[in-house]
Amino acid sequence: MKLAEKHNIPLVETQAGKSTVESTFPKNLGGVGILGTMAANKAARQADLVIGVGTRYTDFTTSSKTAFDFERTKFLNINVSRLQTYKLDGFQVVADAKVALENLEALLVGYETEYGEMLVDWKAEWLSERTRLSTVTFSRENFKPEIKDQFSQQVLNEYSDALKTELAQSTAMIAINDTVDPESVVVGSAGSLPGDLQRLWHSSVPNTYHLEYGFSCMGYEIAGTLGAKLAHPDREVYAMVGDGSFLMLHSELITAIQYNHKINILLFDNSGFGCINNLQMENGSGTYFCEFRTHDNQIMNIDYAKVAEGYGAKTYRANTVDELKAALEDAKKQTASTLIEMKVLPKTMTDGYDSWWNVGVAEVSERKSIQRAYEARQEKLKKAKQY
Ligand SMILES: Cc1ncc(C[n+]2csc(CCOP(=O)(O)OP(=O)(O)O)c2C)c(N)n1
Numbered sequence: 001m002k003l004a005e006k007h008n009i010p011l012v013e014t015q016a017g018k019s020t021v022e023s024t025f026p027k028n029l030g031g032v033g034i035l036g037t038m039a040a041n042k043a044a045r046q047a048d049l050v051i052g053v054g055t056r057y058t059d060f061t062t063s064s065k066t067a068f069d070f071e072r073t074k075f076l077n078i079n080v081s082r083l084q085t086y087k088l089d090g091f092q093v094v095a096d097a098k099v100a101l102e103n104l105e106a107l108l109v110g111y112e113t114e115y116g117e118m119l120v121d122w123k124a125e126w127l128s129e130r131t132r133l134s135t136v137t138f139s140r141e142n143f144k145p146e147i148k149d150q151f152s153q154q155v156l157n158e159y160s161d162a163l164k165t166e167l168a169q170s171t172a173m174i175a176i177n178d179t180v181d182p183e184s185v186v187v188g189s190a191g192s193l194p195g196d197l198q199r200l201w202h203s204s205v206p207n208t209y210h211l212e213y214g215f216s217c218m219g220y221e222i223a224g225t226l227g228a229k230l231a232h233p234d235r236e237v238y239a240m241v242g243d244g245s246f247l248m249l250h251s252e253l254i255t256a257i258q259y260n261h262k263i264n265i266l267l268f269d270n271s272g273f274g275c276i277n278n279l280q281m282e283n284g285s286g287t288y289f290c291e292f293r294t295h296d297n298q299i300m301n302i303d304y305a306k307v308a309e310g311y312g313a314k315t316y317r318a319n320t321v322d323e324l325k326a327a328l329e330d331a332k333k334q335t336a337s338t339l340i341e342m343k344v345l346p347k348t349m350t351d352g353y354d355s356w357w358n359v360g361v362a363e364v365s366e367r368k369s370i371q372r373a374y375e376a377r378q379e380k381l382k383k384a385k386q387y
């Protein structure tokens with residue numbers, strides 16, 4: 001923070017690094033890469049030097065090696081793991097981060113980056129985008145551009161009718177951020193939620209954001225939240241979990257009830273593997289078995305609150321922002337574990353900002369849409385750093 005402040009250096013975050021520095025810190029432009037903010041991705045593209053502090057430069061951080069101007073940008077990698085320092089042909093500094101940064105500070109006396117007021121403007125621009133995302137409303141006639149437009153209006157209306165909701169995921173996410181105590185810990189792992197969390201979640205207290213994004217393993221969310229509770233018995237802990245991840249693994253909810261460690265589960269039910277459905281549809285396959293529909297094509301509306309109630313949790317159903325905020329306030333007062341079920345519309349997660357993910361597409365297909373997606377990927381790969 002000192003270095004960023006003194007020399008006007010933008011600070012961008014990875015999933016593992018988030019909540020090391022408060023979101024309110026003026027030079028903190030938020031998440032970078034595939035799940036990053038517009039502000040952080042702009043700063044990354046314009047940097048001539050990237051100082052990687054403990055980062056492993058995963059595919060998500062580098063937008064599959066397209067996030068930076070590799071012709072020009074150099075990398076200085078500070079890491080306790082020698083292996084990690086070699087990444088992106090970086091200058092290798094095997095050291096403790098704090099010691100290395102303090103040494104760097106001594107060398108930078110009088111230096112200031114050329115970002116100037118741009119950092120202030122980018123941050124302000126992103127905050128207004130975030131505000132816009134906090135009020136996304138579904139419309140029956142005309143869905144707005146912030147809702148991914150892969151499903152037709154008719155299909156979205158069908159979801160709205162089946163799930164009896166008009167709630168957008170990004171709206172719900174920011175409402176939760178506004179309502180839970182800043183010292184509480186949020187835990188996530190898989191689905192579309194990590195993207196919304198990395199872009200939208202503001203941490204104002206250090207070490208309150210815990211994302212398993214090494215493998216993004218579905219089913220980690222509730223188990224990880226129980227772990228966070230054991231580490232922080234005096235804080236509220238919240239699992240951010242999709243319906244797909246919940247179905248895959250939630251048995252630690254029973255362990256939490258059994259041993260009286262209170263956890264809170266925030267279940268975002270969009271009736272499907274939403275992010276995988278996005279990948280299918282963005283890459284020419286169309287929708288393929290990732291919507292939870294019955295044999296006769298009816299959208300499934302599963303009563304997850306009832307499931308958790310059966311285990312002995314205190315449960316809520318919240319399909320509007322007001323219901324959600326009331327449920328969160330009441331959940332804080334409980335001593336037992338809680339689950340808040342939200343029915344959210346598919347395609348209302350946030351989208352990328354000048355980023356790209358190298359997703360495999362079949363090279364051979366009779367489908368024109370897949371052939372086009374394959375060509376587009378090959379084009380994009382030309383711009384990615386090659387080794
Ligand atoms: C153990 C495991 N299996 C498969 C995957 C691949 N995968 C990532 S997200 C996802 C679907 C998640 O669905 P859901 O939890 O409902 O989240 P949504 O995308 O709908 O927000 C799948 C199958 C994974 N990350 N982990």
Ligand SMILES: [Mg+2]
Binds near residue numbers: 271273
């Ligand atoms: Mg889902």
